[in-house]
Amino acid sequence: MLTMQPLIAPKSLLPALAGFALSILSVSGATVPNPVSGDLFLGFRASGGLGGSQAYIVKLGRDTDAVFTTSGNITSVGNVGNDLTAKYGANWKTRDDLYWGVFGVRGLSGIPTLYASRERNTISTPATAWNPLVFSERSSTGNRINSVLNGLNGYRASTATANSTVGTFQNNSTEGSSYNFQVATAGTTDFGSLSQWQSIEGTFAFGTSGTALDLFKLTGDGDVGTNPTTLFGTFTINDSGVIRFTLPTVTPVDVDTDGDGFLDSEEAVAGTSPTNGADFFKVQSVVFGPSETTVSFNSIASRTYKIYYSQDLSPGSWTLIATQTIGPYSDTDPVRRARPKGFYRVIVSNP
Ligand SMILES: [Ca+2]
Ligand SMILES: [Ca+2]
Known part of the structure; x- marks a missing residue:
């Protein structure tokens, strides 16, 4: 006698089949x-x-x-x-x-x-x-x-x-x-x-x-x-x-933060404040005294100040006359002092 098998799975098998299908999905990635x-x-x-x-x-x-x-x-x-x-x-x-x-x-x-x-x-x-x-x-x-x-x-x-x-x-x-x-x-x-x-x-x-x-x-x-x-x-x-x-290393752009005409890097060399527009390196005064001419400028420790002189500001006329580590500079040279006019320039470097 022939026994027919059911074409659909018994209900008890369905959860197992569902679980099998899910596992296939996870394997396929x-x-x-x-x-x-x-x-x-x-x-x-x-x-x-x-x-x-x-x-x-x-x-x-x-x-x-x-x-x-x-x-x-x-x-x-x-x-x-x-x-x-x-x-x-x-x-x-x-x-x-x-x-x-x-x-x-x-x-x-x-x-x-x-x-x-x-x-x-x-x-x-x-x-x-x-x-x-x-x-x-x-x-x-x-x-x-x-x-x-x-x-x-x-x-x-x-x-x-x-x-x-x-x-x-x-x-x-x-x-x-x-x-x-x-x-x-x-x-x-x-x-x-x-x-x-x-x-x-x-x-x-x-x-x-x-x-x-x-x-x-x-x-x-x-x-x-x-x-x-x-x-x-x-x-x-x-x-x-x-x-x-x-990120790439960014080289800071040199700026004049306080707008005094000197870049922050230049103020660092001079030792002046990069955030104070009234503080920058300059010749503050030239005073012609009885026995010496006094050139005053702002100076700080650990800097080098070179004083140049020119008779008439013409190109190539600047001459180094002194190197100091502090201001002011006193000029006692009789030849320069005898002239009707003369000019001084100070350059600062670190050190
Ligand atoms: Ca400045
Ligand atoms: Ca300044």
């Missing part, structure tokens, strides 16, 4: 966020050995994000160190065949701005800036970067890693969307010959403390002579894989 204009990316690749068949690409954030307005660790990228260890081994931090670089593009549909890193030869010395690029060069290079981000098998819609919601492992290939292809093809510059970028990458041959990437921003309207290339900031990484961004 989340998708990385879509790239947007101005995004900056980190790329890691090994030229051989463990992990040599895949690149690791991490979205750092947009060039306008708050994280790039200050120096500090970039915490929005998850645990990059765990991903690097999983892909390239625990010794990733000292592998001489492991490379990293930073790249990005803004405004592909208009006049693109490009970002490309360059490793410092010496950790304490900024790298030489990339050459400016004209519009056509930036456009071509930007398209190659865009291919890595948005092309078929590129970053877009790829699966996030176990340790970073913005990181993905990408198979190395000869497609334009392959980061490894763009930066590691022998005999070419990175992201195409028009970029003129010999290599945007650093290596871990000298450990994490031995590599720093300066990120340069290439922009402009197409005329190389006016296209600025500026240092956007510097990326470093520690042995735990924590990425740090450091």
Whole structure:
């Protein structure tokens, strides 16, 4: 006698099936966020050995994000160190065949701005800036970067890693969307010959403390002579894989804060107040006395004052007549004092 099996599962099995479906979803992994204009990316690749068949690409954030307005660790990228260890081994931090670089593009549909890193030869010395690029060069290079981000098998819609919601492992290939292809093809510059970028990458041959990437921003309207290339900031990484961004060191602009005609730096030399417009270095008086001419000027300790004399202010007529460490100066020279007129000038230096 034939017994028919029910075509639908008994109710008691349904919770188990639902649980099974959920577990499948978590195994398949989340998708990385879509790239947007101005995004900056980190790329890691090994030229051989463990992990040599895949690149690791991490979205750092947009060039306008708050994280790039200050120096500090970039915490929005998850645990990059765990991903690097999983892909390239625990010794990733000292592998001489492991490379990293930073790249990005803004405004592909208009006049693109490009970002490309360059490793410092010496950790304490900024790298030489990339050459400016004209519009056509930036456009071509930007398209190659865009291919890595948005092309078929590129970053877009790829699966996030176990340790970073913005990181993905990408198979190395000869497609334009392959980061490894763009930066590691022998005999070419990175992201195409028009970029003129010999290599945007650093290596871990000298450990994490031995590599720093300066990120340069290439922009402009197409005329190389006016296209600025500026240092956007510097990326470093520690042995735990924590990425740090450091803003460029800004050289303070010398100003005349109190408007007395002397720059703050000049007032520092003279020892006068940079915030008091009535206090600045000057010859205060010249008094022709019975036996000496007294030249008064404001003086402080640890400075050198050189007194010059001219008969008529003509070019080349200034003569050094005294060097002192304090004012005033007393001129007793009978020849100078016998003249109907004469001029004194005082120059201060530190010390
Ligand atoms: Ca001043
Ligand atoms: Ca002053």
